[in-house]
Amino acid sequence: MSEWKGVSVLVTGGAGFIGSNLAEKLVQLGAKVRVLDDFSTGKRENIAHLLNQGAIELIEGSLTEPEVVKRAVSGVEFVFHQGAIPSVVRSVEDPLTTHQVNTTGTLLLLLTCRDAGVRRVIFASSSSVYGDT
Template sequence: MQSTKFLVTGGAGFIGSNIVYDLLEKGHSVRILDNFSSGKRGNLTGISNDIELIEGDIRSYHIVSEALKGVEVVLHLAALPSVPRSIKDPITSNEVNVNGILNILEASVGANVRRVVYASSSSVYGDNPELPKHEGMLPNPLSPYAVSKLA
């Protein structure tokens, strides 16, 4: 199997770190970009010598473009994931969740990234009780967080 160079934004978070462990187990090269606002260094225990860690914020185009150098695939999980926080501070939620993905996409073009995978949220479907959620469902965002993950 051929090794691929991944950038995992939010790679110190619960989901991101589990993906990082899986990628490493499969022999891939992993760089993490995380500002540790909700991610934890403890989630990376035992792999610090196997990853490249960049502590930085996806709101900074410069940091994102540096993190993307030599990367083939981006797994974008970084976000401000709190509905209550998005209601209290919708501007910051938008800056991170919308401007952050815009920085990822724009810088990815310049870095010749092959693929960007974006982790959205089931909150974009609102209170629809249908399970499992799927991308064919009509969105019905009920919070600034949901709107930012849909955008």
């Protein structure tokens, strides 16, 4: 029996490459999966089969929207935080938006998780944190 069976989880950035694969694996393990994505870089086709099966709940919106984040976090035990703007180039070209989503959005998510009593937030990053060197 899976330790994830019946556990409610949120995957932010769940339509991205890593997030969608994580969401699919959690569904296979029996978790109740909710995905939050704004589709700025994620692709609907990455999760279309899960949506068509009714295997996940999708909330379309941004990490920067307090009411969206509150709704996404409501009732979940674990949050897998994959949502971000992952491009070093974009962070140089549009630093304000990148900061709002990646930094302010993450802070909003963490505060909302604290207030909602989420048991654990699992954060993953990418090689983008190291820059281009």
